[in-house]
Structure formats: structure tokens, C-alpha cells
Amino acid sequence: MNPRIARFLSALGPLFGLLFVIGIFSASEEVRPYFLTGGNFKIILTQTVIVAIGALGMTLIIVSGGIDLSVGSVVALTSVFAAKMVLQGFDPVVVVLLTVLMGGFIGCVNGTIIASFRMMPFIVTLGMMGVVRGAAKWMGNNQTVNPPKNPLNALMALSKPQELIPLPMGVWVAAALAVIMAVVLRQTVFGRYIFALGSNEATARLCGIRVARQKILIYALAGLFFGLSGLMQFSRLTQGDPSVAVGLELDIIAAVVIGGASLSGGTGSILGSMIGALMMAVLRNGSNQMGMPTYMQEIIIGIVIVLAVGLDKWRQSRGVRQTGS
Amino acid sequence: MTPRLVMRNVKKSFGATRALCGVSLEVQAGEVLALIGENGAGKSTLMKVLSGAYLPDDGTIELDGRPFVPGDPLHARQGGIEMIYQELTLAPHLSIEENIVLGGEPSRWGWLDRRKRRALAMSALHELDQGDLPIDAPAGSRPIAEQQIVEIARALVRQPKVLILDEPTSSLTKRDAESLFRVIRRLRDRGVSVIYISHFLEECQALSDRFTVLRDGESVGSGVMAGADLREIIRMMVGREVKDIYPRMPHQLGEPVLSVRRLAGRNKPASVSFDLRAGEILGVAGLVGAGRTESLRAIFGLDETRDGSVKVFGTESAGLSPRRRLDQGVGLLSEDRKAEGLLLGRSLSDNLTLTRLGPVSRMGLVSDRLQATTTTAWMKRLDVRAQGAEQAIGELSGGNQQKVAIGRLLHHEARILLLDEPTRGIDVGSKAQIYRLIGELAVAGKSIVFVSSYLPELLGICDTVAVMCRGTLVDVRPVERWTEHEIMAAAIGQAPVPQS
16 A cells, blocks of 8 residues: 555544544434534533643653653642632733743653653653642642632633534634644654654664753653643633642543554654544543443443554554565 | 475465465475575565464475475474574573573473473583583573574474574674584584575585575575585576676775774773775774774764764864764764664655755755655665655665665765664675665765675775774774785784784
8 A cells, every 4th residue: 555545544543433433422313412513512622622732742752752641740730830820810821821831841850850860751750740749739738729710711611602613712722732733743853853762762863863852852842731731721620629630641641542653652643642632522521411420431431442542553463564585 | 215394386475465476495304405585585484484474375385295384383383393583582581591491491280390491401502512601691691692592492492303594693703603503513413404594605505505596486496505606596596697796996095084093982992093084995894792883883972982082074073972973974874773773663764864854844844745755866876675755664675774774874965974784684686786885985985984794795895994803993904905814813813914
């Protein structure tokens, strides 16, 4: 098969999966009137935002061959941080900037430790997960921080709940960032180096890529997105909650992996990850509409993750031609 | 006498690709058969059929006169067919002893019988006359040559009838290869049939009783090795006559471009000094472990340097990073294509343009189209056979992979090329092309450091040859003033032979 077509098809794989899932929920006469409506898709898109923005950062990290387990904690910390700043009366623009930068700072620390001590990202970010969660609870005095009404609430607020348009600001922000990051990952030298690094670190070094610096940049940039996720989390709850988003990193990793990335690095795409994030949200929403208990949802989502990646592997193994020598 | 193994008209296709279209061969008990062919000729596929990894589409296989078609690797093994792959398959953290009995650990009621295990491992090593290997050392900590012996010992534990060796000497020095040959001859004398796959014709000639040549998935000739004409065999392999495998292209030597003085690394090298001039091909000979690879890596900045000076185009610059070296116009071809040299999962274009994405970018964005056209041009120039610039490079044969790896240095427009074993494990046709390419580069005024363990090629294409021994560069001479014997003597640390 022509490799160009093959790549196109592999990008379409997750999309077919998404359409399939939407199709299943729409097939039921009872669910369709609630599920297949503009208002419901507005809810789905809004629910996707936090995972999607996180997945933008996580895609960079996973393609580079790394992993970040501290995302849920970072989202909690930054949401508390944002709430506290609003409470202190800071300007919303300053709140946005500092919250995002805080995420970037934590990513930078992760990246620096990983790169300078050549440690496994899994371990470093596992440690960071605990440290940051603790810090969030400390900062919030172990309780939620409730600021007064403020402009940031509008980021994720649903107006006109019956119709698809207008979408909340957060959805547009996520979509715009996705387009930018798709270009960054595919078409810039920085992005190409991420693929090279994840494909083979030794080759990357041989080819003059400053591996340590590249890693720090990747984790720091991803951290900015995690900070932004935290801001969206704050906007959605209209409060800072230090115990929110436990296990969020696993949802995000699942979205990236459903989107076709490999945890061993070197493959993945922003488009795929976005579709993966949507798929998770559609599954949650659809099973809710069907009146399934949450434990069923968890089981279904678990099966879908394994199924999606398994299908991808199977397709790839069939695509690889055997070459004799 | 019934032959040990007969294959008749074996065929195997993968989709539209016909990997084998009619191969026949025969091996007697106690005989070494050399299986010769270029990369892509179907040797590996044929051996995978024999070792049960692939089912043949057509044809017959007979073992000791009875039809035998291995359905899977275990079946082949039970039939007495053992295969030793080019890439070693030892578990690096386990000891030599544990590796030898791996998969067949003697046990009682599920408990390991350690004494029996040791006896089993020792008897296999003694059979190979290698009883003094450190049997408790982790296999990964031993040199490649020893690991290879361990692989053979592991095969031996299972009492094979047919032993297949795929390119076993590609990473061995001459001396280690000699001891491997002794082991193989010993096995042959004990009645084992050995199928020996190698690119080194001289080696096949020295070792084997008979040969079979494969070309494009067909067996095109076989015969008795003693007295066979090597040129005739090469003609069979490539289907044409390779007249002059080492082209001598007249070229001028200019000013020194790279001057290394007393360069020392963390462990190796201990002391390396040489001058490389514009348009010069400098060969570096030595045993494996002499520090040749480490010297190149230290110069290029991949390994730390401890001491010494490196001048590039007259600028003192020891200890620069690979990025800065590339910016200076120095390029390194890694000896380990798979682990370091290439991004196996990525496309040809990504691999070829990685160090210099500028020319394939527009307004700061890398253009897939420009990348592909640039790569296609290089593929044409270097005669790379692939489906296209977008194909994953891991799917190509070794020779084609290597051409792309060298293509990266050319695309980078490197003026000093450090080539570490550029012809290892690739077919004769590709080798000849790489020799010619190196010659052309020298004509164009580029400078090449050419590390190789294969003396004929060093003597064949280099202007100057340096020899390393135990971390030190011990001697540099123009190529006319070396003989193969003198290089070997210098490499194993014998006193320099006085010049006559």
C-alpha cells in the first residue's frame, strides 16, 4: 500500500471508532432524542475540553517516549491557585497567565530532573504526582476555595443549553490550540525532533539534537497545557478543589493512546488524540443518557481502551510486509 | 548415502512479493555448506522456512530421507534444526550458564537441579573447547565473540542435526572468527551439518565444503568449495561480473582539516593522534575493543573526552557537542545502524534530512513535499531500492539502510565524514557502491575517516591507514607502506616490523 494512503487511513482509524460509538448510541430509539441533539453535543464538547487540552501536552510527551503522571495533581493545584488569586482580587488576565505558567513551571521541574539525572519519567512524575497533590491541599487548606462570581467562569459556562451554538469559549480555545499544536508537532523542527527523540534517543543525539534541552522544553510546554487544563477545571467548577481530577492523567493518556500514539514513543498525532478525548467524553455521556450506572461506564471505557489499541496493533501488524534478506 | 537435509524447489511469497521462487539445496551429515547471496536474495527467508518461522508455499523438505515441514520453531527444533541469528538472542542479565540451558532447565518437580545445570552447560562448552569461559558472569558483560560461543553452546545442548549460522562473524575480529571456525569444524567432525551464511567469500572458502548461491530467491548454482573460482561465485551472486570492487580514483590531498593530538576518553581511547587532510581517506584498523569506535565518538562529541586536543579546520575545539560538530561540517556514521544510526520506525525522508531540516523548510515549517523530493533525489543518486521516500526505513535491507544513513551525511554536506564500519553486514553490490561513493567524496575534496575490521577494503580504498591497539593509535602510514601482515602485527601489539 502507498505509505501516504496508509498514513491517512491510520489517522482515520480513531475517527471511524468515534463515529461508530456515536452510531451505537444513536441507534437506540429511546436514547436518540436526548443524545443526538445540539445541546447534548455542546455538553460533550465542553466536557472534553479539560481532557483535550491536557492531551495536547501529553501527546508531545508520549511521542517523545516519555509519560507524565502528575497531570491530575497539577490540574488540582492550578485550579486552587487560580481560585485563590481571584479571591485576592487579581485581574483575570493575570490569573490566566500565572496559572498557566505555574503548570509550565512544574513541567519544567519534571523535565529538568528527567533530563539531568537520566531518570525514568514514570518515576519522576509519579513522585511529582504526590508532591503536587499535597501542595494543592496545603494551598487550599484541605478544602475547596470559593471565590466570588468572576469573568473566568464564562470560559466553560453553558448559555442557551438547548442549542449547539454558541459554544463556550473553552471549546474554541481548545480547538485553536489543537490546530496550532498539530502544526507545531508535524511541521516544525521542534516537532520533528520530538518524533526523532521518541523513535530512538541514541539516533537523536547522533543527529545533533540537544536531547536534554529538548526534553525539558517538551515537559515545560506540556506543563503549560496542564496549567490551562487546571484553569478550565476551575472555571467549570467555579471553585478551586484540591481533591479534584484524581486519575485525570489516566484519562488523558487513554485519549492519546486511543488516538494512535504508542507508549514506546515515536508515533502519535494531535488529531488522533483529540478524537480520542472526544471518544472518552461521548462514551461517558452516551452511557449516562442510557441510564447506565457509573460502574458500567467504567467497565465499558476500560474495554474500549484495550479494544482501540488492540485493533490498532492488529492493523499495523497486517500492514507490515515481511522482507527477506 | 542419504543426505541429512534436502530442500527441493521451495517457494514462498508474501502478498505480491516473491521472496523465494524455487530454491533447492542439499547438505550431508558432517558437512559445512556455505549459503551465499546478496542481501535480499532470500537467504534469511529460506532459513526462516527451515527453522519453522514461515511455512513454505510449495516444494519439499526432507530430513534424513523423511519429509519434514516444520510447522513452527519448536517443531523445527524438535526435528534437530537449530538456528543462530545474526542478532544475538541472549538474555543479558542471566549468567552464561543460565543462558546455555535457557528453555531446557533440568528440574525435578519444578525445582531447578543446579548441579545438573552446571554439568550440562560445562559439557556443551567443553565440546566447543571453550571450558574456560566465566560461566557465572552475566552474558551481557562479555565480549560479542564470547556471547556468540554461548549461543552455539545453547544450540549444542539440544543435540542438533543441522546448525544454521547467519552472518556469525560480522562483528568479530579475525582472531575471534578463527576460533569460531575451529568450533564449527569441530562440530562438523562430530557429524553435525552446518549451514553457514556469510558475505565474506574468503571466509566461506576457508570454512566450507560446498556452497550454494542464491540470487533473487532462486538457487543459481552450487558446487564443491575446494578449487572453486571466487570470481565465478561473485558473478553468480550479482548476475554480472564485478570487475573492480575497489575503485581507485585519483584525488589530491590538501591542507589538514582535522588534527587530533593525544585524545583520551573516559575509558578509551588512551591516546590518539593523527592528521586528516582535505580529500584524504584515512583507514583505521584494529581489533574490536581497540578503541576505534570510541575515538570517533570522542571526536564527534558523543563521548566525553578526558584530555587532548581536536582541531577542526584550524580551530581548537575539543569537547564540543554533536550539534556543534555538525555545524562545523563533521558527520558521524554509527557502527550500529539499528540501535543508534537510524530511526527504524520513521520514513526514509525523516532519516535522511534530520540533521539539516533548513533546506526542506519553507517559512520555518518543514515541508513534507520538499523532504520527499530531496530524499527521492538522494535515493536515485545512491541507488537506494525502496518503495518511496515515505517508507519506514526498518523495512529496507541492510545495504539500502546504510546508503540512507550515509545519505544523511551527504545531505548535511559534511566535509569531514567519520565512517564507523560502513560496510558491515551489507551485500557485495552495496559495498562496491559505497567504496565508489567514498572515492567520489575524496575527489570532491571531502575528508573521510574509515574505520573497518576488514583489511582488504582498508588496503583497497584508503590513502593512509592508522592502526589502533589497546586504546592507542600506534602507527600511521601511507597505504603503500603497509602489508596486511604488518597491520595485523601492529593491531595485536607486536613490535613494529622494521621498514625495509
